Amino acid sequence: MCGFVICSVAKEPNLKEWTTRTKAYDKCHETVRIAMVGKYTGLSDAYLSVLKALLHAAVARNRKLLVDWVPAGDLEDVTSKEDPEAYKAAWTLLKGAHGVLVPGGFGDRGVQGKILAAKYARENNVPYLGICLGMQIAVIEYARSVLGLHDATSTEFDPEAKNPAVIFMPEGSKTHMGGTMRLGSRRTFFEVADCKSAKLYGHVKYIDERHRHRYEVNPDMISQLENAGLSFVGKDESGKRMEIVELPSHPYFIGVQFHPEFKSRPGKPSPVFSGLIAAACEQKKAILLPSNGHAKLTSGIYSGVNGHSSILKSHPNGNGFIASNGTLNLYAKGNGVCVDGSC
Numbered sequence: 001m002c003g004f005v006i007c008s009v010a011k012e013p014n015l016k017e018w019t020t021r022t023k024a025y026d027k028c029h030e031t032v033r034i035a036m037v038g039k040y041t042g043l044s045d046a047y048l049s050v051l052k053a054l055l056h057a058a059v060a061r062n063r064k065l066l067v068d069w070v071p072a073g074d075l076e077d078v079t080s081k082e083d084p085e086a087y088k089a090a091w092t093l094l095k096g097a098h099g100v101l102v103p104g105g106f107g108d109r110g111v112q113g114k115i116l117a118a119k120y121a122r123e124n125n126v127p128y129l130g131i132c133l134g135m136q137i138a139v140i141e142y143a144r145s146v147l148g149l150h151d152a153t154s155t156e157f158d159p160e161a162k163n164p165a166v167i168f169m170p171e172g173s174k175t176h177m178g179g180t181m182r183l184g185s186r187r188t189f190f191e192v193a194d195c196k197s198a199k200l201y202g203h204v205k206y207i208d209e210r211h212r213h214r215y216e217v218n219p220d221m222i223s224q225l226e227n228a229g230l231s232f233v234g235k236d237e238s239g240k241r242m243e244i245v246e247l248p249s250h251p252y253f254i255g256v257q258f259h260p261e262f263k264s265r266p267g268k269p270s271p272v273f274s275g276l277i278a279a280a281c282e283q284k285k286a287i288l289l290p291s292n293g294h295a296k297l298t299s300g301i302y303s304g305v306n307g308h309s310s311i312l313k314s315h316p317n318g319n320g321f322i323a324s325n326g327t328l329n330l331y332a333k334g335n336g337v338c339v340d341g342s343c
């Protein structure tokens, strides 16, 4: 009965757009390599929405997506002593990528490694997208390296911080963790028309994106950070809460307090993910064509098109990994297959 009702109202689904897209992706061979620097890289599906958003953007750009999972802690100095091979593997992956993504997260494990990844991307003109914690990390790194505030941090990691670049949001509750985050769809107003993210979003006045955080960039540090070159181009309706930060002097260095991955769809990729993939493709071109002046900025940090050696430790999370024999496995669970470095 139920089946009959459905059949009588449902139309034949129009899958043309979908099948055209999947066929084109199956045929596509040009790759783009993104390093995902997080702390749950060993857990299957921990960053699934981010991964899908990257894939939507790569498909739209006609590029095969290669994701290198970089455990943030392995980038830290302490790992160079405790596990030199893991340290070397993590840095090789980071330096082989055409773009770097630091996703959201909580707690202080791996934070130092994420700061090092942001610093590496900023100093070497490698495209960077920081999401939520990844935005806060970019601001902390800038405060440390450029403002010279070596102990700048978030009060999430040090409640007594002398130089808090990121602070607990005043309206949050420190005693009730359940349901007290700033959640859901919130409005961001573009404050600077001529910035990369405004262009990517199509020069609209405002955007609505989804949120999930307790901490924010310290409003008292904004003028200092802006005088030193950072630009807070998107803010909430109060003008006091930072939503988007950019480094105008960099090819693509963007941090967003919201989670753009949640509104990304196949055929309608998130603008900041599209920007990251586009910039990463440019980065790859620059590396492959050393006559371009841009390549000079990255020379010496890239060890070839694949950039992988057989000593690389695998960091499988079920979606893509480099096996210890050097074989590259992408989306081994059927999300888009690429079984060796040549695809």
Ligand SMILES: NC(=O)CC[C@H](N)C(=O)O
Pocket (backbone or CB within 6 Å): 103, 104, 105, 106, 107, 131, 132, 133, 134, 156, 212, 213, 214, 215, 216
């Ligand atoms: N979702 C996130 O990345 C949260 C970032 C940070 N831990 C905060 O609560 O603000």
